[in-house]
Every structure is written in structure tokens, then in C-alpha cells.
Amino acid sequence: MTGVEPRPARTRAPSPGRVRAALAAVLALAAALVVAPAVARTSSARAADEAVVDVRIVSIAPQVLEPGEDLRVTVEVTNTTSAPVEDARAVLWLNRFRMGSRDEVAAWADRGLDEPAGQSEISVDLTEPLLPDAARTVTLTLPADQVHLTNLPGLWGARGMAVEVAARGERLGLERTYILWNPTDDQPPRVPVSVVLPFVGPANAPVAAPAPDDLPGKDPSDAPTATEGAAEPTSAAAAAARAADDDLDALTAPGGRLRAMLEAATVDEDVTVVVDPSLLPLAESGSASSQRFAQRLRAAIASHDSYGLPWADPDVAAVQHAGQGALLQVAADRTQAELESSEHLLLWAADAGTPDDVTLAAVSGAGAAAILAPPAPTAGASGSSSEVAPDRSSAASGVSSDDASDSVRTFEAGVGPVTTVVPDAVLSRLVVGGTATGDGTSGSTSGSTPASIAQRVLAELAVVSHEEPSPAGVVVATDRLTAPDSAVLGAVTSALGAAPWTRTATLSEVLAEPRDARADRAPASTTDRDELDPAAVTALADAREAARSFSEVLDDPDAFLAGIDDQVLAPLAVAWRAAPRERAELVEQTVEQVLARTTGLSIVETSDLNVIATTSDLRLTVRNELAVPVRARLVVDPRKACLTVGGFATPVLEPGDTSVTVPLEAHANCDVLVEVQLVGPAGQDVAEPIAFSARVSPTIESVGTVVVGILLALGLALGIARTVRRGQSARRGARTVSESTGPVTLPVLGGTPADDESLAEGTGPDDAPAGADDDARAGEASDEGAAR
Incomplete structure (x- = not known):
């Protein structure tokens, strides 16, 4: 078999019909390429559960629908792609099942973009393409005869509602919200809701004020002051003070936290403000914007229900865990003096969740009305105001299961029952400006607006109002560092006043509401790692x-x-x-x-002392380096009874050195340690004590006196004895006769006096020779001189 070479193919000119068909195919491909980015974006967005078209609720009227009323929902839709969206339409969906728990309210908000949204009721076509980044407002009106909600008592509450934007059968965006239904003649119980806003400043460190050194009559240059070297700000305090001033300027400027907090407080007269009073003098000494803020804040305090935090907003848990409740009392007293209020003191815990037993005891110690405990960061699956993990419903955790929506709770602490305010976690996060998911965190499937947030708040509270017994009150509070959006808070408070199952109230009114719930046991003592060390x-x-x-x-x-x-x-x-x-x-x-500040007084050191007398004086010197006189008392304390101190007075210690004489009395020989203190009126040390040794020997003085007395007595006795032994001579006896009247000579003791004749003859009575008598006189004189 041989191969056959194929013949060349014969070309044919295209017909006009085929050319038109090809051109149409090219145009279709071009159109497909134009819309391809939007289609691709839609597919990827749906996969990521993100909307291509952003849908925002502008208004819902009425917020609470009653039988016979039309429902008007206005939304703003925005194309977030880079290609136009054509043939789009807005659709209103309703889910007519009443939500019986806050779980269901949260679950509806958490549903994804492609999850069911109820039944389609009405739609409005967008007659023109929605261009990239373009926004358009659309109003959907549901006639009263198409609402189809049951008009029976007790069926008031929230149902699911959503607004969808779709094109060519694809859902491009969806915003979920709630329709609130109130049947005819239904009178739901009104739950009081209080909004509490905290005003606290930045971390600050006041510069120390010097002690007075200019008292009358004193020249500060004569002596250093008590705070010499301490009045100058240290590096940490100075840096903190400068940072606080800078931060305060930013916080009180437009867009700052404190400025936004103040604007939010003015949206409703029932908003309660809680103020750290140390913020006021700090702002009043700052920039012009800070001063204006301080003036407006004082006006808000006067016109609103207001509470004061302890001065400088101390960490209550840290102070209590260190056992220094007196410091908290100092801060509380400062607040009451500054705000001139003895009843409106509120403690605000720093840690989320229920405070422990030790921290709760601070409420009664400081005389506060209650302690506000921020909601825990993790909520239970319900997403309700229980704001705590499921295990917190036990008695050990301090939260009971029958009052989860009640923000006012009582805990049994060691000091007795303590009132605790636990803000609603979901509502508090909603007021900050976002939606709240089922786990209590912020999040949204689309844009959140004041209208949608207000509708969610009313839906949550509709469920709360159905609880038995009805809660004493629900509190909404932001944290210290987050200010609510004033537009959002305004919409929420307006909705609270209009809804049949809620009413706005101050914190004081909520605290005064009667409660029948039992007191739960306070949690055991716990310490947060961020606390200041005890x-x-x-x-x-x-x-x-x-x-x-x-x-x-x-x-x-x-x-x-x-x-x-x-x-x-x-x-x-x-x-x-x-x-x-x-x-x-x-x-x-x-x-x-x-x-x-406590330096400047000292006792001059003295050397060791020898005490050899029964009584003696000790001289001590007290040095006053202050510029003012001091009224203190010296205390001298020998540690043994062998040495005692007599009475003495300490004079006023003028600046300089003052000498003090201390009388001592010695009782026995000993070595004793003597301690010297300078004390105040209550016996407290105001100077560093000193000590010295004393050698006490009072017997040395007594022994010397005895020895001298004995020697004198012995000399006297010897003289008397010698005189008696020798006897009296005629010469010594003759001297007793007066030489002027008696004879010149006297006879020998026991003899007869010589007559004149014998004297003339020179002979004695015994016929002794005259020379012998002279010799006898000489011997007697010699003996007498020796005796003398």
C-alpha cells in the first residue's frame, strides 16, 4: 500500500453572519472580563465570610414596632470593590421566631454572610450601577399588613431581621439587626439601666512640696530645712510629672479620651460620672485646653449623679493584699474633702471579675457605697451579662446562677455583706462602639452604626426584662481607658427611654433598688501579677x-x-x-x-562614762539642723538598776546645738549600757538613738571618807593615851595659877608652898639645892616640848 499525499485544504472566505457572531463573542468576553474582578472578589469574600458590599443600618422606625405600624428600615450600601456592581437590589428579611434567651440574640449577630436570614419580605432595586467606593442610601418599607407578628400579650421581644444586597442571585453584603415587637396593651416590666463613665487621668507623680522654712522669727539661711535635698524632684517623679502634663494635654484635646468621655456624659442627664478628684487640680494647672476641661468636668459633676474614686485612683487590690487599708482610707478622706460628699464614694477594681474577700473588705473600710468590678474578658457561651466563664456560676467563684443579668450583687465577705456592681459585658462593649459577639468580644460581620447598636441593646434587654425575678438594675460601664462614642451612647440612651421594657436610671437609683437575691460567698484571695508588690x-x-x-x-x-x-x-x-x-x-x-523630711534632729555621740560618786551629772547635746524650733523630749535609760536617772526637763530645741543636763544616781558597782532617745509626744523616735557604756563605782567615794575618819580618830586616841601615861608636871600645873596674883612658883603637886624666907635662902621645902630645882624645871620643859 502506497501513501497518498493529502491535498491542500481549500480556504473559504468567512460569511458576514459568522463575522457578526465572532464579534458578539468578543464583546461578551470583554464584558465578562470587566465584571470578572467583582465576581472573583465575591467568591473569595464569601469564602472568607466577608461582604463585598458594606451594609450599614442608618435608622429603624419605629424602634419598637406595634400592631398597625409600618416598619421603615434605611440602610447605606457601599461598593468596596474596584468594579461597578450592576443589577443589585436590597432585600429585607425577617425571622419571626421570638428570641427567648441572650444566647439566641448573640447567635443571630454571629451568623455568617451565607447563613439563613429568615424569610424575604420586600426588595428594592438599585436602578443604577453601584460604582467602586460609592455609597447609596436605600429605604425599605414593610407595610403593617405584611408584618405578620402575633398580637398576643407576653409575646413582646426581639426577632431577627436583616438587610441584604444581592446581584444576579449572589449575596454581596448583609447586615443583621433586630425587629422589636410590642403587642397591643402589653405592659412589660421596665428594667432600670444605668450608664457609668469613669474619669481618670494619666499616671502621675506629684513633685514634693518643701517643708516650711520661713516661720516667723526664723531665717531660712541660718539652718538647713527639714527637706533639704528632698524638695527637688527626683528623676522618676519629674519624668512622670512631665509625661502626665503632656498626656493630659492630649487627653483633653479634641479626639482625646477625656474630651470624648466628657462629650458622652452630656448626652443624657441620667449618665453617672465617676471621677478621680486628683484629676481636677492636675487639669486646672495645665494648658488652656486642660483648664477648660476641668471647668466643664466640675459642671458635669454638679449636674449629674456623681461618685468620687479614692484620691489618685489607688489599686484597691494591691493596697488590701499588703494589709495597708489605712492608705486607702487616706485616699478616701481626700476625695470626700475635695468633692464635699461623704456618701458618694465608689471603689473601682482594676482586675476583671469578682474581687476576692480581702479586696471586698475595702468597701466597708473606706465607707464606699459599692465596688465596681469590670466584667471578665471571657464570657460564657451565652454571651450574656454573666461576663464570666461557665465555672464562675458556682459558689466558689462568687457568681450565682439566678441573677446573671443583675449588675448589682451582694457577696458575703469576712466583714459582712458587700455590694458589688458588675457591669453587663455585652452592653458595655456595645456602647464603646462595636458589636459584641457571643464570646463577649468585639466584632462585626459588617459596619456597626448607632442605630444598629441601639437595636441590639434593646434586643438584649428585652430578654432580660422577661427574667424572673426582674433584675434590680443593669449597669453599662466602659473601662478606664476607653471612651464611648457620643453618637452611639446618645442613640442607646434615647432607645432606653423609648422602649417599653427599659428606663434610664442613675447608679444611685440602681443601688437603691430592693433585691431579694441571696448573698454569694466571695472568692478566695488571689493576686494579679500586675499588682504592686506588697x-x-x-x-x-x-x-x-x-x-x-x-x-x-x-x-x-x-x-x-x-x-x-x-x-x-x-x-x-x-x-x-x-x-x-x-x-x-x-x-x-x-x-x-x-x-x-524626717531628718535634721540628732543626739551628739558621747564617750563612755565613769561614775565614781553617788550622784553626778551627765551632759548631752542635741543638734537641731532644722530652721524651726522643735519640742521633743530626751529619754535616758540605763539598762540596769545600779544606775538611775533623776528628774529633768528637755528645753525647746532651738536651731543649732542645745545642751541638756541629766542627773544620775549610782547605787552599786556595775558596768551598764545607757540608751538615749529623742522622742515626740507619743514616745516615737524623732532622731537616731545613741548608746554608751558607763562604769559605775560609787564605793570609791565612801571608802575614802571612812579611811580619813579612821586616821583622824587614831591620832586623837594616841595623843590622849600618851598624855595620860606621862602624867602632869609641877610646871604645867603651876601655870594654872595667875602670875599676877599668885606666887611666882608653886610647890610640887601634893607638897606645901614655900615661904618667902626659904625662897630667899634659895632652898626648897625638901632642902634641895637651888640648882637642882632649876635642873628639874629644864627637864619638865623639855618633856613638855616633846609632848607638844
């Missing part, structure tokens, strides 16, 4: 107490203590939790700075 809190408390003790010896203790409380309280502020390293440095330098 040793640091104790060091601050001890430094303050040392300064207060020292001030008692001064004539003007209040002037001396000016500024110390601010210094000690500043490092305790909750705001310092965000800067633990700087906080530790500030604590150390604050302690040093406060203790530096």
Missing part, C-alpha cells in the same frame, strides 16, 4: 507614718506634711500598672524623698 506598698505606708510621727514635734505639723499624701498615693495608681519598671523606680525614690 513590700512596696508597705514601704510607702511606713514612710508616710514616719513623716507624720516626726511632724508632731513641730509647731505647724500640717504645713510640714503638705504634699506627702499626694506623693505616697501617686505610685499606687492603677494607671502605673502599664509601666511596672517606672513604677518600681518611683516607689523607691518616693520612699527616700519622704524619709528625707
Whole structure:
């Protein structure tokens, strides 16, 4: 078989019909390429559960629908792609099943883009293509006769509703919201809802004020002041003060947290403001914007239900865990004095969840109305205001299962029942400006608007109002560092006042509501890792107490203590939790700075002492390096009874050196340690004590006196004895006769006097020779001289 070469193919000119068909195919391909990006974007967006067209609820009227009323829903739709969307339409969906729990309310909001949205009721076509990044407002009206909700008592509450944007059978965007239904003549119980906004400033460290050194009659240049070297701000305090000023300017400027918080507080007169009063003087001494803010804040305090936080917003848990409740009382007293209110004090816990037993005890200790505990970051599956993990419903966790929606709770602490305010986690996050998912966190499948947030709040509270017994109140509160959007809060408070099952209330009104719920046991003591260490809190408390003790010896203790409380309280502020390293440095330098005020008095060291007498004087010198006189007392304390101290008075210690004489009495020989203190009125040390040794020998003085007496007695006795032994001579006896009247000579003792004749003859009575008599006189004179 041989191969056959194929013949060349014969070409044919295309017919006009085929050319037109080919041209149509090219145009179709081009059109497909134009819309391909949008189609691809739609597919990928749906896979990621993200909308191509952003749908936002502008308004829902009425917010609570009653029989016979039309429902009007206005939405804004925005094309987020780079290609136009054609043939789009907006569709209103309804889910007519009433939501019986907050689980269902949260589940409806959490549904994805492609999940069911109920039944399609009405639609509106977008007559023109929706261009890239273009927005358009669409209103959908559902006639009253198409609502088809049951008009029976008790069926009031929330149903699911959604607005969809679709094109060519594809869902491009969806916003879920709620239709709120109230049958005719139904009277739901009204739940009081309170909105609480905190006003706290940045982490601050006040610069120490110097002690007074210009009292009358004193020249500060004569002596150093008590705070010499301590009045200058330390690096940590100065840096914190400068940072606080800068931060406060930003916080009170337009867009700042404090400025936004103040704007939100003015949306409704029932909003309760909680203020750290230390913020006011800080703002009043700042920039022009800060000063205007302080003025407006004072006006808000006067016109709203207001509570004061303890001065400088101290970390209540840290103070209580250190056992230094006195510091919290100091802050509470400062607040009551600043705000001139003894009843409106509120504690605000720093840690989420129920405070432990030790922290709750601070409420009664400080005289506060209650303690506000921020909701825990993780909620139960319900997404309701139980704001805690499921295991928190047990008694050990401190949250009961029968009052999960009630924000006002009572816990049994060691000091008795304590009122605790636990804000609703979901509603609080909604008010901040976003939607709340089932786990209590913020999130949204589309854009959140004031209208949609207000509708969600009413849906949540409709379920709460169905609870038995009805909650005493629900509290909505932001955290310290987050301000709500004023437009959102305004829409929420307006909705609360219009809904038949809610009403706005102040925190004071909510706290005053009667409650029948039992008190739960407070959780066991726990410590958060962000708390200030108990040793640091104790060091601050001890430094303050040392300064207060020292001030008692001064004539003007209040002037001396000016500024110390601010210094000690500043490092305790909750705001310092965000800067633990700087906080530790500030604590150390604050302690040093406060203790530096207590220096300036000293007892001059003395050498060891020898006491050899029964009574003697000790001279001590007290040095006053202050510029003011001091009224203190010297205490001299021998540690053994062999040496005692007599009574003495300590004079007023003028600046310079003062000598004090101390009488001593020795009772026996011993070596004794003598301690010397300079104390205040309550016996507290105001100077460093000194000690010295004393050798006490009072017997040396007594022995010397006895020896001298014995020697004198012996000399006297010897003289008398010798005189008696020798006897009396005639010469010594003759001297007793007066030479002027008696004879010149006297006879020998026991003899007869010589007559004149015998004397003339020179013979004695015994006829002795005259020379012999002279010899006898000479011998007697010699003996008498020897005796003398």
C-alpha cells in the first residue's frame, strides 16, 4: 500500500453572519472580563465570610414596632470593590421566631454572610450601577399588613431581621439587626439601666512640696530645712510629672479620651460620672485646653449623679493584699474633702471579675457605697451579662446562677455583706462602639452604626426584662481607658427611654433598688501579677507614718506634711500598672524623698562614762539642723538598776546645738549600757538613738571618807593615851595659877608652898639645892616640848 499525499485544504472566505457572531463573542468576553474582578472578589469574600458590599443600618422606625405600624428600615450600601456592581437590589428579611434567651440574640449577630436570614419580605432595586467606593442610601418599607407578628400579650421581644444586597442571585453584603415587637396593651416590666463613665487621668507623680522654712522669727539661711535635698524632684517623679502634663494635654484635646468621655456624659442627664478628684487640680494647672476641661468636668459633676474614686485612683487590690487599708482610707478622706460628699464614694477594681474577700473588705473600710468590678474578658457561651466563664456560676467563684443579668450583687465577705456592681459585658462593649459577639468580644460581620447598636441593646434587654425575678438594675460601664462614642451612647440612651421594657436610671437609683437575691460567698484571695508588690506598698505606708510621727514635734505639723499624701498615693495608681519598671523606680525614690523630711534632729555621740560618786551629772547635746524650733523630749535609760536617772526637763530645741543636763544616781558597782532617745509626744523616735557604756563605782567615794575618819580618830586616841601615861608636871600645873596674883612658883603637886624666907635662902621645902630645882624645871620643859 502506497501513501497518498493529502491535498491542500481549500480556504473559504468567512460569511458576514459568522463575522457578526465572532464579534458578539468578543464583546461578551470583554464584558465578562470587566465584571470578572467583582465576581472573583465575591467568591473569595464569601469564602472568607466577608461582604463585598458594606451594609450599614442608618435608622429603624419605629424602634419598637406595634400592631398597625409600618416598619421603615434605611440602610447605606457601599461598593468596596474596584468594579461597578450592576443589577443589585436590597432585600429585607425577617425571622419571626421570638428570641427567648441572650444566647439566641448573640447567635443571630454571629451568623455568617451565607447563613439563613429568615424569610424575604420586600426588595428594592438599585436602578443604577453601584460604582467602586460609592455609597447609596436605600429605604425599605414593610407595610403593617405584611408584618405578620402575633398580637398576643407576653409575646413582646426581639426577632431577627436583616438587610441584604444581592446581584444576579449572589449575596454581596448583609447586615443583621433586630425587629422589636410590642403587642397591643402589653405592659412589660421596665428594667432600670444605668450608664457609668469613669474619669481618670494619666499616671502621675506629684513633685514634693518643701517643708516650711520661713516661720516667723526664723531665717531660712541660718539652718538647713527639714527637706533639704528632698524638695527637688527626683528623676522618676519629674519624668512622670512631665509625661502626665503632656498626656493630659492630649487627653483633653479634641479626639482625646477625656474630651470624648466628657462629650458622652452630656448626652443624657441620667449618665453617672465617676471621677478621680486628683484629676481636677492636675487639669486646672495645665494648658488652656486642660483648664477648660476641668471647668466643664466640675459642671458635669454638679449636674449629674456623681461618685468620687479614692484620691489618685489607688489599686484597691494591691493596697488590701499588703494589709495597708489605712492608705486607702487616706485616699478616701481626700476625695470626700475635695468633692464635699461623704456618701458618694465608689471603689473601682482594676482586675476583671469578682474581687476576692480581702479586696471586698475595702468597701466597708473606706465607707464606699459599692465596688465596681469590670466584667471578665471571657464570657460564657451565652454571651450574656454573666461576663464570666461557665465555672464562675458556682459558689466558689462568687457568681450565682439566678441573677446573671443583675449588675448589682451582694457577696458575703469576712466583714459582712458587700455590694458589688458588675457591669453587663455585652452592653458595655456595645456602647464603646462595636458589636459584641457571643464570646463577649468585639466584632462585626459588617459596619456597626448607632442605630444598629441601639437595636441590639434593646434586643438584649428585652430578654432580660422577661427574667424572673426582674433584675434590680443593669449597669453599662466602659473601662478606664476607653471612651464611648457620643453618637452611639446618645442613640442607646434615647432607645432606653423609648422602649417599653427599659428606663434610664442613675447608679444611685440602681443601688437603691430592693433585691431579694441571696448573698454569694466571695472568692478566695488571689493576686494579679500586675499588682504592686506588697513590700512596696508597705514601704510607702511606713514612710508616710514616719513623716507624720516626726511632724508632731513641730509647731505647724500640717504645713510640714503638705504634699506627702499626694506623693505616697501617686505610685499606687492603677494607671502605673502599664509601666511596672517606672513604677518600681518611683516607689523607691518616693520612699527616700519622704524619709528625707524626717531628718535634721540628732543626739551628739558621747564617750563612755565613769561614775565614781553617788550622784553626778551627765551632759548631752542635741543638734537641731532644722530652721524651726522643735519640742521633743530626751529619754535616758540605763539598762540596769545600779544606775538611775533623776528628774529633768528637755528645753525647746532651738536651731543649732542645745545642751541638756541629766542627773544620775549610782547605787552599786556595775558596768551598764545607757540608751538615749529623742522622742515626740507619743514616745516615737524623732532622731537616731545613741548608746554608751558607763562604769559605775560609787564605793570609791565612801571608802575614802571612812579611811580619813579612821586616821583622824587614831591620832586623837594616841595623843590622849600618851598624855595620860606621862602624867602632869609641877610646871604645867603651876601655870594654872595667875602670875599676877599668885606666887611666882608653886610647890610640887601634893607638897606645901614655900615661904618667902626659904625662897630667899634659895632652898626648897625638901632642902634641895637651888640648882637642882632649876635642873628639874629644864627637864619638865623639855618633856613638855616633846609632848607638844
